[in-house]
Amino acid sequence: MVVAKSSSASDPINNNCFPCSNGTTISLSTLSPNSIIDAQKGDPLAFESYWKQMSDECTVVIKGWELMSYYSDSSNMCWFMLPELRDEIERLHHLVGNAVTKDKYIVVGNGSSQLFQAALFALSPLDVPDHPINVISPTPYYSEYKNAINILHSRMFQWGGDAAVYDKNESYIEVVTSPNNPDGTLRVPVVNSAAKGKLIHDLAYYWPQYTPITYEADHDVMLFTFSKCTGHAGSRIGWAIVKDIEVAKKMVTFVQSSSMGVSKESQTRAAKIIGVICDGYQNFKSIESELFFEYSKRLMRERWENFRGAVEQSKVFTVTKYPRAYCNFTNEISETYPSFAWLKCEEGIENAYNFLRKMNICAREGERFGAADSKYVRVSMLVMEDEFNELLKRLSNAKIE
Amino acid sequence: MVVAKSSSASDPINNNCFPCSNGTTISLSTLSPNSIIDAQKGDPLAFESYWKQMSDECTVVIKGWELMSYYSDSSNMCWFMLPELRDEIERLHHLVGNAVTKDKYIVVGNGSSQLFQAALFALSPLDVPDHPINVISPTPYYSEYKNAINILHSRMFQWGGDAAVYDKNESYIEVVTSPNNPDGTLRVPVVNSAAKGKLIHDLAYYWPQYTPITYEADHDVMLFTFSKCTGHAGSRIGWAIVKDIEVAKKMVTFVQSSSMGVSKESQTRAAKIIGVICDGYQNFKSIESELFFEYSKRLMRERWENFRGAVEQSKVFTVTKYPRAYCNFTNEISETYPSFAWLKCEEGIENAYNFLRKMNICAREGERFGAADSKYVRVSMLVMEDEFNELLKRLSNAKIE
Incomplete structure (x- = not known):
């Protein structure tokens, strides 16, 4: 090679x-x-x-015959999500108080990047395929949104640029990144249009090390990522918390057709590490650290x-x-x-x-x-x-x- | 939840x-x-x-602080691919003799599903965005190709159905699945069109357990997957062997924008398991098994x-x-x-x-x-x-x- x-x-x-x-x-x-x-x-x-420092507590051991199936939990709509990861994600949000998970659906993805594309797919109208919906965010916006959209050359959605100047009387999807990447500001939706808008809340940085947790987020589609929460970017684990089951189902379908699920090795490790964090707070196991x-x-x-x-x-x-x-x-x-x-x-x-x-x-x-x-x-x-x-x-x- | x-x-x-x-x-x-x-x-x-039986030899142990970066090998165009996985993939193909890797580029993906989409992106012409290229395969064809294409609602490519009856004088991408899923037949390209065609060879099942290895495949874009080679479907590891560097670069860009790389946990485990297979043959380590x-x-x-x-x-x-x-x-x-x-x-x-x-x-x-x-x-x-x-x-x- x-x-x-x-x-x-x-x-x-x-x-x-x-x-x-x-x-x-x-x-x-x-x-x-x-x-x-x-x-x-x-x-x-x-x-x-x-x-x-926490190396031993967080070590995962995976034997040769483990985690071989495509399936993780066929009783769940998100059939490729390990139940222990789902449980630890819920536990972490409950501990930190940064997002409501009750009566919501969790979808795991190959990083929040994939879930961003999945959410756009799920929120875009299917009935007007030659009139792609505009995806917008106020400047300065995260530089990768545009790339993740443009690479797909989709008939369903297109990058629409700065949300602050959006004045079209057309439906749109606004990405609300809070705290914002790159400038760290706390954000709420900015578009004040007569047109119908949908929202994706990218809450990658809504964790206590980056910003005070001032409210329990309860939005329609919220994206989180293991990369920014704990620093484990190489694992490519993201999750979405979704209010509407139909949106969640479409996101699952997108992840399924694009990658037939999400690495189980990464999921099992993310569950372990998130569990260690929660144990530290809840069981005082890590009292010395x-x-x-x-x-x-x-x-x-x-x-x-x-x-x-x-x-x-x-x-x-x-x-x-x-x-x-x-x-x-x-x-x-x-x-x-x-x-x-x-x-x-x-x-x-x-x-x-x-x-x-x-x-x-x-x-x-x-x-x-x-x-x-x-x-x-x-x-x-x-x-x-x-x-x-x-x-x-x-x-x-x-x-x- | x-x-x-x-x-x-x-x-x-x-x-x-x-x-x-x-x-x-x-x-x-x-x-x-x-x-x-x-x-x-x-x-x-x-x-x-x-x-x-091989559980101990194949066990991977990952400590809490390992594999944290997005990057795996920034000296390689496919910057998210672990060098040890690349090495073991090359070693395995060399051992089995089923594909040429010399003078080619390897791109790792979240299963071959993602690499299929990446290859379509890389092979589709960008200059005629409102005239998507037809992606075709002779019936019976793998049922998921259509889903992987349709979910993207792309302006660049569209599912074109049965390659055996393709007679448009337009460029196309033919998927050659050999051995074929679902019917196990050995295939070569079937389109005999004056129009310019590109080929994707899906060689997921071109391994000795499924079919005699009769030649060393040397096609432009070849897809393989860990799922079918060893049975580790839960890992979501696929790889493409690509002749043209520009095609490989575009595939890397697609994987980057869609999922910012590929799980390192899965990559490290795939490298370990493939290594154990090769060791068995080459070093007689597994002589008793x-x-x-x-x-x-x-x-x-x-x-x-x-x-x-x-x-x-x-x-x-x-x-x-x-x-x-x-x-x-x-x-x-x-x-x-x-x-x-x-x-x-x-x-x-x-x-x-x-x-x-x-x-x-x-x-x-x-x-x-x-x-x-x-x-x-x-x-x-x-x-x-x-x-x-x-x-x-x-x-x-x-x-x-």
Whole structure:
């Protein structure tokens, strides 16, 4: 086989700046001032050290003959979902209080990416196939929505761009991402149209480490992902919580026809790890270790404090200030600590991406999120610790030449 | 959460005959003459007993902090593929001699289902978006191709039906399934059109247990799946072997935008299990156990011999006779032993599906594979042993009333 190297001009996830995507842990010894820091992608590696501490409790052992069938639970409409994963997902939401699962249907998918496509399929009208429904979200919106839609070249739906300026008298699907990727803001639907709209709530970051849990979300279609909740992005486990059984059934059909279900190895591991988190809170099994959301929230807070310090020192960038709120889960007042920083550069710098690139920091260009100008850039807050420290060092020394 | 039961009128995989899809192992003690035998689905549970023998060698242990990144190998265009899986796939094809991997690109997917969609995306022309290319395959064709295409409502491609009667002077994509699902025949492209055609070779069953390995396949796009090779359907691991780098790149982009990669847990387990198979042959590590393809071929031969015996005894059905050929892998002459039997009922029975259904045998109707009449039905040869024995008993006693 030919091992095709990605060309230097294209990166596998962002079609840009490939050398940043090293994909492996950079050890301190190899991180020199000239090393490229990849802060463009959303790989949530920051939580790895927690799971190293919890390694034994979370270990899964799968024997050669186990998990062989396509089927997981044929008594459930979502026949490919392991019952233990469903149970742990419900338990986690009940523990955290971030989403209502009662009287709702859970659909598991190959990451929330697949469930996003499945939800669009389920919510789009079938009767007007040559008039695809517009899928919209206010800028700045998550850059991958557009790709996930455009790749399908669907007759049912199409990317419609910025929801804030949507004024067509046609039905639409609005994606409400809260906290938002890339800018961390808390969002509600923005379209105020006479036309009938449907909503997809992408709640990937509605977990205590990123934002105070202020209400139990109870929307029609809510998407969550194991990647952002615990940091296990390689497992490709997402889930949707769906109010209408017909929508849930269609989503199941989509996952079935697209991939004939979801990896059972990943499902069994996700169930195990979510179970360990819940056990920690409920059974005090992990009393000697820090509990997951305590650890991850502390880490996010510390990173944000240090990051704001570095940004202020540089006087080159500004970063969004978030409101404080009471968190029903942690019982304390705190800020939002998003998984990305949405940086704006000051006068004198025209292109934030290029400015950072000269400092060997690879970020994601604001334009890719529909931002109007090139002064914005998205920087991951979830890189490995040594990379994050080097990022702070470089940012604090940034100067307009 | 509401656990939505599948309605009795619809089955999750075949939208038909749900009570058949029990999904769990039926133990001998619970299999009564009135039990429904589910032989409609393709769940390859027959090989489970082999993997029970090999349980320890094949066990994977995954610690809590492992496999967390989205990335597997950013030096490879298929950045989400674990290098060890790529290596074991190449090793297996080299061992078996069923496909050329040299100078080709391997793309991993969430089952070959996802790679089928990815290949259609990659092979369809982008420049004529309102004139979708026809995807065709001769009847009887695998029933899921149509579903995988129709669910996408794509502007790029559409299901075009029976390749044998395709006479449009338009470009097309022909799916060549060999051995074929449902009828086990060995196939080559059939369209003889002046128009330019592209080919997808679905070689899911081109393994020594199902058919003699007579040549090293060297086609443009070849699809394989872990499900049918070893029986691990729950892992959802498929791979494509692709000649043209541009096609491979597009397939990677499709998998990326649809599911942001492929479960690493499944990949690591597939690599382990394929490695154990290869070790058995190459290092004689498993000298005391039967080697996998020896075991599985013996099982298929025995099942087919018994099945033909039962069918002949009944005088109600006929089943395809397959040619014998020399297998380059096993160095013996043998028949094809397909994973499904394609039964045709004799005069006096109009509907093969209904006839079997009265005997509490659930099969898949011939019409779903594009068969012209209801005399045909597909029966799985890969059910659990006790179910298979009960199936034989019922078939051999079948009588036209």
